[in-house]
Amino acid sequence: xxxxxxxxxxxxxxxxxxxxxxxxxxxxxxxxxxxxxxxxxxxxxxxxxxxxxxxxxxxxxxxxxxxxxxxxxxxxxxxxxxxxxxxxxxxxxxxxxxxxxxxxxxxxxxxxxxxxxxxxxxxxxxxxxxxxxxxxxxxxxxxxxxxxxxxxxxxxxxxxxxxxxxxxxxx
Numbered sequence: 001x002x003x004x005x006x007x008x009x010x011x012x013x014x015x016x017x018x019x020x021x022x023x024x025x026x027x028x029x030x031x032x033x034x035x036x037x038x039x040x041x042x043x044x045x046x047x048x049x050x051x052x053x054x055x056x057x058x059x060x061x062x063x064x065x066x067x068x069x070x071x072x073x074x075x076x077x078x079x080x081x082x083x084x085x086x087x088x089x090x091x092x093x094x095x096x097x098x099x100x101x102x103x104x105x106x107x108x109x110x111x112x113x114x115x116x117x118x119x120x121x122x123x124x125x126x127x128x129x130x131x132x133x134x135x136x137x138x139x140x141x142x143x144x145x146x147x148x149x150x151x152x153x154x155x156x157x158x159x160x161x162x163x164x165x166x167x168x169x170x171x
Contacts, residue, residue, distance in 0.1 A: 008093050010108070011085040014131035015041075025087045028122055033076075035092050035119030036112065038084035043132040050132045056144055057083070060151060061123055068155035069113070076120025079109045083130040084123075086111070092118055104164040106154050 007025060011017065017039075018024060028037045041057050043050040061084070065077040080086045086108055096114035099107045112121055135143040150163050 003090060006090055007087060008090050009085060009087040010082055011128070012082045012130055014133075015083060015085060016129040017085055018126055018128070021085075024124055024126060028124060029087070029089060031122075033119050034122045036080070036086065036088040036115045037122040037124055038078075038080035038086045039124050039126050039128040041081070041083040041085075042127050042129050043083070043135055044129055045132050045136065048132065050135050050140065052140055053132070053135055053143060053147075056147060057081070060147070064109075064151055064155060065112075072113070072116050075116060076122075077112060077116040078121040078123055079112050080121065080123070081108050083128070085128050088115060103160040105150070105167055106160045106163060109154065110160075 007029060009021075009025065025037070028034055038061075040054070042054045043057070061078050061080065062073075064079045065073040069077055092115060093111075095118060096111070098111070100110055101107075103110060115121060138146065146166055150166055153163055154160070
C-alpha cells in the first residue's frame with residue numbers, strides 16, 4: 001500500500017532479474033490489453049540448474065489455467081508465481097483489491113484470476129533465476145510432486161490454508 005510508482009513488481013528476494021528489467025516491463029505494459037506479466041523462472045544454485053523444475057514451472061503457467069479455468073485461459077489467463085517476477089500496473093492491482101492477505105499460499109495465482117478480468121496475462125520470453133533451496137531440500141521428484149499436488153488441489157478449490165501444510169517454509 002505504500003508503493004507510489006505506477007508499476008508494481010513482485011518477486012522473491014533470491015531472484016535475479018535481467019539488467020533491462022524496467023525496459024522489458026515498460027514495453028510489455030505499453031500494450032493496454034496486457035494487465036499483468038511475468039518471466040520464465042529457472043531454479044538453480046551455483047553448481048546446478050534444475051531444468052525439470054524449470055520445465056514444469058513453465059508448463060504449469062499454461063496447463064493450470066487450461067485445465068481448471070479453460071474459459072479464462074481463452075481470455076488470456078496464465079498462472080504466475082513470485083519466482084516468475086510478477087508485474088502489473090498499480091491501478092490494476094488495486095482495482096482488484098491486490099493480494100488476499102489472508103491466503104498463506106497461492107495468493108499470486110489468485111491475483112492472476114482477478115486480474116485477467118481486466119486484460120491478458122503475458123509470459124515474457126526471458127529468464128529470471130531463483131534459488132533452488134526447496135528443490136535441494138526436497139529432491140526433484142518430491143518437489144515436482146508437491147508443486148503438482150498443490151496446484152491440482154488449488155484448481156479443485158481446496159483452501160489455501162489447507163494447502164499450506166504441504167509447502168514448508170524453507171529459508
